[in-house]
Amino acid sequence: MAANAPALRVENLETHFFTKAGVVKAVDGVSFSVERAQILGLVGESGSGKSVTGFSILGLVDPPGRVVGGRILFDGQDIANAGEAQMQSLRGNRIATIFQDPMMTLNPVLRIETQMVETVLAHQEVNRETARKRARDALGQVGISSPDERLAAYPHQFSGGMRQRVAIAIALLNDPDLIIADEPTTALDVTIQAQILYEAQKLCRERGTAMIWITHDLAVVAGLADKVSVMYAGRIVEAGAIDQVLDHPVHPYTKGLIGSVPSRNKRGSPLYQIPGTTPALLNLAPGCAFRERCPRADPACLEEPGLSEPVPERAVRCFHPYAEAEA
Amino acid sequence: MSGPALVELQGLSKRFVKSLDLAGKLASKLGSSIREETVYALDGVDMTVAKGEVVGLVGESGCGKSTLGRIVAGILKPSDGRILYDGRDVSSLTPAEAKAVALKVQMIFQDPFASLNPRMRVRDIVGEAPLVHGLVSRGEFESYLDDVLARCGLDASYKRRFPHQFSGGQRQRIGIARALAVKPDFIVCDEAVAALDVSIQAQILNLFIKLREDLGLTYLFISHDLGVVEHISDRVYIMYLGRIVETASTEDMFAAPNHPYTRALLREVPRLETRHSDFLPIEGEIPSPLDPPRGCHFHPRCPHAMQRCREEAPRLREVAAGRLSACHLNDGI
Numbered sequence: 001m002a003a004n005a006p007a008l009r010v011e012n013l014e015t016h017f018f019t020k021a022g023v024v025k026a027v028d029g030v031s032f033s034v035e036r037a038q039i040l041g042l043v044g045e046s047g048s049g050k051s052v053t054g055f056s057i058l059g060l061v062d063p064p065g066r067v068v069g070g071r072i073l074f075d076g077q078d079i080a081n082a083g084e085a086q087m088q089s090l091r092g093n094r095i096a097t098i099f100q101d102p103m104m105t106l107n108p109v110l111r112i113e114t115q116m117v118e119t120v121l122a123h124q125e126v127n128r129e130t131a132r133k134r135a136r137d138a139l140g141q142v143g144i145s146s147p148d149e150r151l152a153a154y155p156h157q158f159s160g161g162m163r164q165r166v167a168i169a170i171a172l173l174n175d176p177d178l179i180i181a182d183e184p185t186t187a188l189d190v191t192i193q194a195q196i197l198y199e200a201q202k203l204c205r206e207r208g209t210a211m212i213w214i215t216h217d218l219a220v221v222a223g224l225a226d227k228v229s230v231m232y233a234g235r236i237v238e239a240g241a242i243d244q245v246l247d248h249p250v251h252p253y254t255k256g257l258i259g260s261v262p263s264r265n266k267r268g269s270p271l272y273q274i275p276g277t278t279p280a281l282l283n284l285a286p287g288c289a290f291r292e293r294c295p296r297a298d299p300a301c302l303e304e305p306g307l308s309e310p311v312p313e314r315a316v317r318c319f320h321p322y323a324e325a326e327a
Numbered sequence: 328m329s330g331p332a333l334v335e336l337q338g339l340s341k342r343f344v345k346s347l348d349l350a351g352k353l354a355s356k357l358g359s360s361i362r363e364e365t366v367y368a369l370d371g372v373d374m375t376v377a378k379g380e381v382v383g384l385v386g387e388s389g390c391g392k393s394t395l396g397r398i399v400a401g402i403l404k405p406s407d408g409r410i411l412y413d414g415r416d417v418s419s420l421t422p423a424e425a426k427a428v429a430l431k432v433q434m435i436f437q438d439p440f441a442s443l444n445p446r447m448r449v450r451d452i453v454g455e456a457p458l459v460h461g462l463v464s465r466g467e468f469e470s471y472l473d474d475v476l477a478r479c480g481l482d483a484s485y486k487r488r489f490p491h492q493f494s495g496g497q498r499q500r501i502g503i504a505r506a507l508a509v510k511p512d513f514i515v516c517d518e519a520v521a522a523l524d525v526s527i528q529a530q531i532l533n534l535f536i537k538l539r540e541d542l543g544l545t546y547l548f549i550s551h552d553l554g555v556v557e558h559i560s561d562r563v564y565i566m567y568l569g570r571i572v573e574t575a576s577t578e579d580m581f582a583a584p585n586h587p588y589t590r591a592l593l594r595e596v597p598r599l600e601t602r603h604s605d606f607l608p609i610e611g612e613i614p615s616p617l618d619p620p621r622g623c624h625f626h627p628r629c630p631h632a633m634q635r636c637r638e639e640a641p642r643l644r645e646v647a648a649g650r651l652s653a654c655h656l657n658d659g660i
Contacts, residue, residue, distance in 0.1 A: 045524040160388075161612055189387035189551060191609055194595035198606035216524060219554065219597035223604040243602055260529030262558035263599050267577070270536060271529040271558070277494050278524075 005076065006033040007178050007210035008057070013080070014069035015049075015056045022283045026052040026065070028234035031307075034178070037208040039200075041221030041242065043257075044231035047278050050214045053231070054180045056080075057212075058097060059087035075177065093123040096171035100183035102163035106155040112139075112166055113151035119173050138169040142199050161192035168199055175207065182214045197224055218261055222246055227313075230254050233279055233289035236307070240314035250310070250321040252294045288318070296320040332411070333513055333545050334376045334399060334432075339408035341369040341394050366616045368394040370569040371408070373643070376513070381539065381546045383560030383577065385553060385592070387613050391569040396515045396549045400434040412513075430460060433506035437518035439498035443490040443505075449476075450486040453504045462509060472508075478541070479504040480534060496527035503534065507542075515547045520555060532559060553596045557581055565589050568616060568624040571643055575650035585652040588625045623655065631656055 015027035027049045034040040044050040055061050057072055059082060072080040074095065079087065091097070099105045107115055116135035117128060124131070132151070139147035142165040155163055164184060171179055181200065185193040201224060204211050213225055221228055222242065229239040230253065238251040249255040259272030276293040288305050291297035300319045307317045343366040347355060355361050368391045376382045386392045397403045399410065401417075410417045412428050420428060436442035443452055454472045457463045463471045473483040479500045490498055499519065506514055516535070520528045536559065538544055550556050556563060557577055564574045565586065573586040584590045591609040611628040614620055620627055626636040635655050643653040 045526060159612055189613070190553065190592055190595050191387065192612060193597075194606050194608035197597075198608050201606055217597065218525070219599050222599045223597050223601045223606070226603075246599060246602075257525055258599065260526050261599055262529075262532065262554045264557070264581070267558055268536075270533045273530050273533055274526040277496060277527065 006035050006073075007038075007075065008212075009033040009073040010053075010057065010070070011073070012070035013053065013056055013067070013072065015052050015061055015065060015067050017065040019064055019282070024281045025234050025284060026281060027056060029070070030231070030234075030236050031070075032229050032236065032239060034210045034212055036177070036210050037204055038227070039204055039211045039213055039225045041225035041228040042212055042214045042231065043216065043218060043221055043228055045216055045257075045278055047233075047281065048231040049234040049281075050216075050231050051182055054097070054182050054212065054214050057180060058091055058095065059084075089123070092119055092170075093174045094176050095178045095180065096174070096176040098164070098167050098171050098179065098181040098184045100186050102160070102167045103155065105167055106163060108155050110154075111151070112153055112155070116151070116170055116173060119170055123174050134173060135169075138172045139166070141172065142166075142169045143195065144169070161188055161195065164188060164192075164196055165199070168196070168203075172203065176209060178210045178212070179203070180212045180214070183216070184213075185220065186215070186217070193220070200224065218246070218257065230257070233284065234281060235289065235317060236315070237290065237317045238315065244314060248324040250316050250324060251318050252296050252320075252322070253290050255322060256293075330378045330380075331414070332375045333378045333380075333413060334374075334547070335411040335414075336372055336374040336395075336399070337409045337411065339369055339372040339374075339395070339398065339410065340367075340406050341391070341398060341403065342367055342406045364617055367569050367619060368616060369398070369405070372566075372569075372571055374564060374571065374574075376545060376547055378512075379539075379543055379545055380562065381548055381560045383556035383563040384547060384549045384566060385551065385556050385563060386566035387551060389568075389613055389616060390566045391616070392549050392566050393517055395566070396434065396517045396547060399547060400432050400515045401429050402434070430462075430509045431511050432513045432515065433509060433511040434515045434517065435499075435502050435506050435519045437521050439495055439502055439522065440490075442502055443498060445490050447489070448486065449481075449488055449490075449501055452490070452501060453508050456505070457508045457510075460509060475504050475508050478507065478538070480530075494527075495523055496530060499523060499527075499531055500534070503531075503538075507538070511544070513545045513547070515549065517549045518551070519548075521550065521552065528555070535559060553593065554598070565592070568613060568619055570624060570640075570653065571651075572625065572654070573650075573652045574643075575647075579647075579650055585646055585650065585657070586625075586654050587629045587631055587656070591628075623653075 011031050013027055013030045017024040017026055030053055042050050056067050061067060067080055070080060071078045117131045120131035120134055136147045136151060139150055144150050144165055185196050203209050215221060225242050227241050228245050229236045232253050238245060238254045249258055256272060256274040260274060274293050279289055287303055288301040291301040305317050305319045307315050309315050345364040347363055351361050372395060384392050398405050417428060450472060453475060458468060476483055481500050481504060520531050523531060548556060548559055560577045563577050563580045565572050567588050573589045584593050595608060609628050622638050623636040623641050626632040641653045641655045643651045646652045646657045
């Protein structure tokens with residue numbers, strides 16, 4: 001892989017679900033890119049389409065869902081419509097995933113060793129002994145003590161944090177170029193979350209792995225990510241370098257979201273409240289999806305705003321963005 | 328702390344014992360190593376909550392914070408220790424008085440999907456208790472119900488609907504309305520905003536703050552989310568494996584934590600203001616309450632652990648005005 005080319009570039013990705021009640025545009029024209037050794041935070045609330053974006057990249061969207069448009073360029077090659085065989089050779093190999101609930105991703109009736117060795121053997125032409133050694137090393141790397149004994153254990157013998165480490169170790173096995181992490185620390189305690197974030201950061205820095213960190217938690221992204229894309233109702237509404245977006249949000253939704261996070265200087269005072277709730281994506285009316293909840297909405301917002309780039313590397317989808325000085 | 332204590336806990340302990348079944352008893356008679364298992368969920372907890380105060384209780388999963396909340400709300404009985412409500416021991420009350428106290432203490436739960444009966448309409452979920460307990464007459468019932476719903480930001484037209492017709496945030500409002508309907512003084516919020524999206528969480532937190540101002544409520548706010556607790560609480564208790572390790576006013580606690588566990592916890596809270604951080608986590612995980620470590624429960628993970636910490640459990644004692652901490656490091660260093 002070339003040094004400076006993005007590890008992954010997603011262009012105008014559209015993933016729609018064709019349900020009996022109508023079309024749900026879960027992902028509707030999403031674009032972003034992530035480079036080697038870079039962590040992209042993909043932030044949004046439930047139903048914003050952030051997880052479906054991840055699934056689309058992995059080719060894991062099940063019917064009635066389908067990727068209907070756009071390109072997913074991984075290492076320069078479009079995998080948006082790649083066949084199952086090609087995706088299988090990529091998944092778990094060059095593109096790895098960490099999901100939210102490690103109890104769901106690990107097979108409860110197989111030893112950790114079986115699951116890890118299988119992952120190696122599926123993609124590499126090595127013998128069982130080498131595969132086992134690699135599994136043991138991976139466990140050691142994510143801070144699991146006495147990896148030899150742990151290999152023989154079953155998932156239920158691990159705590160939640162340990163299971164998530166095992167999941168990360170499995171993701172590491174084939175030295176992937178890209179890791180997609182979907183809410184990997186949401187179910188974990190603060191101290192365990194910090195341990196997982198530490199491992200992720202180490203991985204990214206030492207191995208140059210590109211990472212997409214999907215989460216609803218702005219505070220986690222603030223400490224971890226290099227850049228961030230904020231999603232709302234299937235679209236990216238604001239994107240840019242992490243400091244830029246968090247310190248000077250220009251989209252009313254981003255600004256509202258940041259305002260509603262409790263933080264040190266807002267103690268005791270009422271939090272900013274985004275009125276209403278996220279819209280249902282089924283048969284979403286055209287125009288800006290946020291206009292019902294937006295303090296700046298006017299008749300212009302009945303049209304769909306395009307993604308503009310006020311400064312390079314900074315994108316916003318709004319007719320009435322805040323000026324950076326205001327924010 | 329301000330004003331008289333509304334709720335006071337003295338030496339509260341809770342043990343859950345998994346007793347042996349017949350086969351287990353036989354096996355144990357025959358010399359097997361099977362024994363009764365005891366979980367020490369709470370171990371001598373003292374706590375006071377003054378009238379009108381919001382007290383935050385923070386800890387990681389399995390530390391016993393929910394058990395404590397359930398005992399305070401009267402759902403569980405303590406194994407040892409006393410609960411004083413308005414200065415009177417709850418266990419010494421007459422049945423009628425105990426019922427009155429039970430009504431004054433209400434609880435709001437974490438999961439707004441699991442804590443509402445899916446087959447009941449909102450009017451019954453919220454209205455059943457005040458009607459049964461005679462807090463409102465049938466004639467005034469409808470207008471009373473409308474008031475309670477309106478206070479929680481719910482439209483009166485929602486009364487005939489079922490829980491599945493609402494979003495998560497609205498369901499949590501229904502849960503709050505149910506608690507408020509019996510005119511409580513004291514509310515135990517057990518992870519009441521943990522399951523909500525950020526923008527909805529802000530709405531519910533604002534509602535809690537407003538209800539406190541309007542009705543003079545007292546809260547015990549249980550959460551693992553330090554940001555939320557810092558926002559809403561006047562005073563904070565930090566819990567680790569069934570024991571309180573530190574308590575102080577919110578400002579003091581967050582400005583200068585004393586206990587090594589609190590320090591680690593506060594350092595690791597992700598914040599909007601911290602960017603590109605270098606994560607330096609504390610090692611290890613919270614030990615099993617089935618077999619808690621001897622001495623100070625935190626010593627296997629503590630960077631400052633010394634011999635004494637392995638043998639002797641530190642007492643919670645005052646280290647500065649209004650601040651209690653349970654750590655041997657505070658002795659003569």
